[in-house]
Amino acid sequence: QQQVKQSPQSLIVQKGGISIINCAYENTAFDYFPWYQQFPGKGPALLIAIRPDVSEKKEGRFTISFNKSAKQFSLHIMDSQPGDSATYFCAASMKEGFQKLVFGTGTRLLVSP
Amino acid sequence: DVKVTQSSRYLVKRTGEKVFLECVQDMDHENMFWYRQDPGLGLRLIYFSYDVKMKEKGDIPEGYSVSREKKERFSLILESASTNQTSMYLCASGPLAGGRTDTQYFGPGTRLTVL
Numbered sequence: 223q224q225q226v227k228q229s230p231q232s233l234i235v236q237k238g239g240i241s242i243i244n245c246a247y248e249n250t251a252f253d254y255f256p257w258y259q260q261f262p263g264k265g266p267a268l269l270i271a272i273r274p275d276v277s278e279k280k281e282g283r284f285t286i287s288f289n290k291s292a293k294q295f296s297l298h299i300m301d302s303q304p305g306d307s308a309t310y311f312c313a314a315s316m317k318e319g320f321q322k323l324v325f326g327t328g329t330r331l332l333v334s335p
Numbered sequence: 336d337v338k339v340t341q342s343s344r345y346l347v348k349r350t351g352e353k354v355f356l357e358c359v360q361d362m363d364h365e366n367m368f369w370y371r372q373d374p375g376l377g378l379r380l381i382y383f384s385y386d387v388k389m390k391e392k393g394d395i396p397e398g399y400s401v402s403r404e405k406k407e408r409f410s411l412i413l414e415s416a417s418t419n420q421t422s423m424y425l426c427a428s429g430p431l432a433g434g435r436t437d438t439q440y441f442g443p444g445t446r447l448t449v450l
Contacts, residue, residue, distance in 0.1 A: 263370070325378040
Protein backbone atom coordinates (compact mmCIF):
# COMPACT_ATOMS: atom_id res chain seq x y z
CA GLN A 223 0.00 0.00 0.00
CA GLN A 224 2.98 2.26 0.46
CA GLN A 225 4.26 1.69 -3.07
CA VAL A 226 4.18 4.00 -6.03
CA LYS A 227 4.44 2.14 -9.32
CA GLN A 228 6.12 3.98 -12.17
CA SER A 229 6.30 3.20 -15.87
CA PRO A 230 7.99 2.96 -18.26
CA GLN A 231 11.45 2.19 -16.94
CA SER A 232 13.00 3.94 -19.93
CA LEU A 233 11.75 6.13 -22.72
CA ILE A 234 13.20 7.46 -25.95
CA VAL A 235 11.47 10.44 -27.53
CA GLN A 236 12.41 12.53 -30.52
CA LYS A 237 13.10 16.20 -30.08
CA GLY A 238 9.84 18.11 -30.18
CA GLY A 239 7.76 15.11 -29.15
CA ILE A 240 5.72 14.53 -26.02
CA SER A 241 7.17 12.46 -23.18
CA ILE A 242 4.69 10.75 -20.89
CA ILE A 243 5.55 9.00 -17.64
CA ASN A 244 2.90 7.30 -15.54
CA CYS A 245 2.57 6.52 -11.86
CA ALA A 246 -0.03 4.67 -9.84
CA TYR A 247 -0.61 4.36 -6.12
CA GLU A 248 -2.86 2.43 -3.76
CA ASN A 249 -2.87 4.38 -0.52
CA THR A 250 -5.69 6.93 -0.62
CA ALA A 251 -4.08 8.78 2.29
CA PHE A 252 -1.44 10.17 -0.07
CA ASP A 253 -2.15 13.85 -0.60
CA TYR A 254 0.94 15.28 -2.25
CA PHE A 255 2.47 14.08 -5.51
CA PRO A 256 5.79 15.58 -6.62
CA TRP A 257 8.00 14.76 -9.56
CA TYR A 258 11.77 14.91 -9.22
CA GLN A 259 14.27 15.26 -12.05
CA GLN A 260 17.78 13.88 -11.79
CA PHE A 261 20.63 14.62 -14.19
CA PRO A 262 23.69 12.32 -14.29
CA GLY A 263 26.05 13.04 -11.42
CA LYS A 264 23.49 15.16 -9.57
CA GLY A 265 20.95 14.57 -6.87
CA PRO A 266 17.23 14.66 -7.71
CA ALA A 267 15.57 18.08 -7.72
CA LEU A 268 11.91 18.95 -7.39
CA LEU A 269 10.41 19.62 -10.81
CA ILE A 270 6.68 20.04 -10.25
CA ALA A 271 4.10 18.85 -7.73
CA ILE A 272 0.34 18.53 -7.39
CA ARG A 273 -2.23 18.05 -4.65
CA PRO A 274 -5.39 15.99 -5.28
CA ASP A 275 -7.74 18.96 -5.17
CA VAL A 276 -6.83 19.74 -8.80
CA SER A 277 -6.70 17.48 -11.84
CA GLU A 278 -3.89 19.22 -13.68
CA LYS A 279 -0.96 21.48 -13.00
CA LYS A 280 1.19 23.08 -15.65
CA GLU A 281 4.56 24.76 -15.38
CA GLY A 282 6.05 25.70 -18.71
CA ARG A 283 6.43 22.55 -20.81
CA PHE A 284 5.80 20.27 -17.83
CA THR A 285 2.28 19.16 -16.86
CA ILE A 286 1.04 16.81 -14.18
CA SER A 287 -2.29 15.13 -14.87
CA PHE A 288 -3.98 13.65 -11.82
CA ASN A 289 -6.82 11.12 -11.78
CA LYS A 290 -7.97 10.69 -8.20
CA SER A 291 -10.56 7.99 -8.91
CA ALA A 292 -8.04 5.87 -10.81
CA LYS A 293 -5.28 6.67 -8.31
CA GLN A 294 -2.95 7.59 -11.13
CA PHE A 295 -0.89 10.60 -12.05
CA SER A 296 1.36 11.31 -14.97
CA LEU A 297 4.03 13.73 -16.13
CA HIS A 298 3.80 15.15 -19.62
CA ILE A 299 6.75 16.95 -21.16
CA MET A 300 5.67 18.91 -24.20
CA ASP A 301 8.12 19.82 -26.97
CA SER A 302 10.74 17.56 -25.40
CA GLN A 303 14.31 18.79 -25.72
CA PRO A 304 17.67 16.99 -25.47
CA GLY A 305 18.27 18.96 -22.27
CA ASP A 306 15.29 17.14 -20.73
CA SER A 307 17.23 13.86 -20.91
CA ALA A 308 17.35 12.77 -17.28
CA THR A 309 15.84 10.29 -14.85
CA TYR A 310 12.42 11.23 -13.53
CA PHE A 311 10.96 10.01 -10.26
CA CYS A 312 7.38 10.32 -9.16
CA ALA A 313 6.67 10.33 -5.45
CA ALA A 314 3.86 10.58 -2.95
CA SER A 315 3.47 11.59 0.66
CA MET A 316 0.73 11.89 3.24
CA LYS A 317 -0.01 14.17 6.18
CA GLU A 318 0.55 11.53 8.83
CA GLY A 319 3.73 9.77 9.84
CA PHE A 320 6.50 12.32 9.30
CA GLN A 321 5.36 12.88 5.73
CA LYS A 322 7.90 10.54 4.22
CA LEU A 323 8.20 10.65 0.46
CA VAL A 324 7.59 7.30 -1.24
CA PHE A 325 9.39 7.25 -4.57
CA GLY A 326 8.67 5.39 -7.77
CA THR A 327 11.41 3.36 -9.40
CA GLY A 328 12.34 6.03 -11.92
CA THR A 329 12.15 6.56 -15.68
CA ARG A 330 15.23 7.23 -17.73
CA LEU A 331 14.27 9.63 -20.51
CA LEU A 332 16.41 10.14 -23.58
CA VAL A 333 15.41 12.85 -26.01
CA SER A 334 17.12 12.29 -29.32
CA PRO A 335 18.18 15.36 -31.35
CA ASP B 336 20.28 28.57 -2.98
CA VAL B 337 19.80 25.59 -0.72
CA LYS B 338 22.96 23.60 -0.49
CA VAL B 339 23.29 20.02 0.66
CA THR B 340 26.83 18.75 0.57
CA GLN B 341 28.11 15.23 0.98
CA SER B 342 31.63 14.54 2.15
CA SER B 343 32.70 12.32 -0.73
CA ARG B 344 31.56 11.80 -4.31
CA TYR B 345 33.24 8.41 -4.62
CA LEU B 346 34.33 6.01 -1.91
CA VAL B 347 35.89 2.55 -2.07
CA LYS B 348 35.96 0.43 1.07
CA ARG B 349 36.72 -3.14 2.03
CA THR B 350 34.24 -5.64 3.41
CA GLY B 351 33.99 -5.33 7.17
CA GLU B 352 35.21 -1.75 7.35
CA LYS B 353 33.25 0.89 9.26
CA VAL B 354 32.13 3.60 6.85
CA PHE B 355 31.01 7.14 7.63
CA LEU B 356 29.07 9.21 5.12
CA GLU B 357 28.64 12.84 6.10
CA CYS B 358 25.98 15.28 4.99
CA VAL B 359 25.71 18.98 5.74
CA GLN B 360 22.89 21.38 4.85
CA ASP B 361 23.04 25.14 5.10
CA MET B 362 19.35 26.04 5.22
CA ASP B 363 18.49 25.30 8.86
CA HIS B 364 16.09 22.54 7.78
CA GLU B 365 14.50 20.47 10.51
CA ASN B 366 14.34 17.21 8.58
CA MET B 367 17.17 15.25 7.04
CA PHE B 368 17.11 11.97 5.15
CA TRP B 369 19.40 9.25 3.87
CA TYR B 370 18.45 7.24 0.78
CA ARG B 371 20.15 4.67 -1.33
CA GLN B 372 19.59 4.62 -5.07
CA ASP B 373 19.89 1.43 -7.06
CA PRO B 374 18.97 0.85 -10.72
CA GLY B 375 15.40 -0.35 -11.08
CA LEU B 376 14.67 0.18 -7.39
CA GLY B 377 14.45 3.94 -7.25
CA LEU B 378 15.19 5.78 -4.03
CA ARG B 379 14.74 3.83 -0.84
CA LEU B 380 14.71 5.55 2.54
CA ILE B 381 17.27 4.27 5.03
CA TYR B 382 16.83 6.66 7.97
CA PHE B 383 15.54 10.12 8.62
CA SER B 384 15.80 12.65 11.39
CA TYR B 385 13.30 15.32 12.35
CA ASP B 386 15.39 16.97 15.05
CA VAL B 387 18.81 16.90 16.63
CA LYS B 388 19.50 13.53 18.24
CA MET B 389 16.18 12.19 16.90
CA LYS B 390 16.03 9.47 14.28
CA GLU B 391 13.50 7.21 12.68
CA LYS B 392 14.00 4.06 10.65
CA GLY B 393 13.07 4.17 7.03
CA ASP B 394 12.28 1.23 4.80
CA ILE B 395 15.72 -0.42 4.73
CA PRO B 396 17.59 0.41 7.98
CA GLU B 397 19.31 -2.96 8.40
CA GLY B 398 23.09 -2.67 8.44
CA TYR B 399 23.01 1.11 8.88
CA SER B 400 22.92 3.59 11.73
CA VAL B 401 22.78 7.38 11.80
CA SER B 402 23.87 10.25 13.96
CA ARG B 403 22.61 13.80 14.19
CA GLU B 404 24.49 15.78 16.81
CA LYS B 405 23.97 19.16 15.15
CA LYS B 406 21.01 20.43 13.17
CA GLU B 407 22.98 20.93 9.99
CA ARG B 408 24.80 17.59 9.97
CA PHE B 409 23.45 14.07 9.45
CA SER B 410 25.80 11.11 9.26
CA LEU B 411 25.16 7.65 7.88
CA ILE B 412 27.24 4.84 9.35
CA LEU B 413 27.82 1.41 7.91
CA GLU B 414 28.98 -0.54 10.95
CA SER B 415 30.52 -3.36 8.92
CA ALA B 416 30.38 -2.74 5.20
CA SER B 417 29.24 -5.55 2.96
CA THR B 418 29.29 -5.92 -0.81
CA ASN B 419 25.49 -5.62 -0.99
CA GLN B 420 25.84 -2.09 0.36
CA THR B 421 27.57 -1.00 -2.84
CA SER B 422 25.26 1.74 -4.01
CA MET B 423 24.67 5.46 -4.55
CA TYR B 424 23.84 7.16 -1.27
CA LEU B 425 21.82 10.36 -1.33
CA CYS B 426 21.31 12.77 1.52
CA ALA B 427 18.40 15.19 1.55
CA SER B 428 17.04 17.89 3.80
CA GLY B 429 13.70 19.62 3.97
CA PRO B 430 11.99 22.40 5.88
CA LEU B 431 9.06 21.79 8.15
CA ALA B 432 6.20 23.97 6.84
CA GLY B 433 2.59 23.69 7.90
CA GLY B 434 3.50 20.64 9.95
CA ARG B 435 4.96 18.72 7.05
CA THR B 436 8.00 18.48 4.79
CA ASP B 437 6.88 18.34 1.20
CA THR B 438 10.02 19.45 -0.55
CA GLN B 439 13.34 17.70 -0.15
CA TYR B 440 16.65 19.07 -1.34
CA PHE B 441 19.20 16.48 -2.33
CA GLY B 442 22.96 16.39 -2.23
CA PRO B 443 24.97 15.15 -5.23
CA GLY B 444 25.33 11.65 -3.82
CA THR B 445 28.19 9.40 -2.75
CA ARG B 446 28.90 6.39 -4.89
CA LEU B 447 30.15 3.74 -2.47
CA THR B 448 31.84 0.59 -3.67
CA VAL B 449 32.51 -2.18 -1.16
CA LEU B 450 35.09 -4.72 -2.30
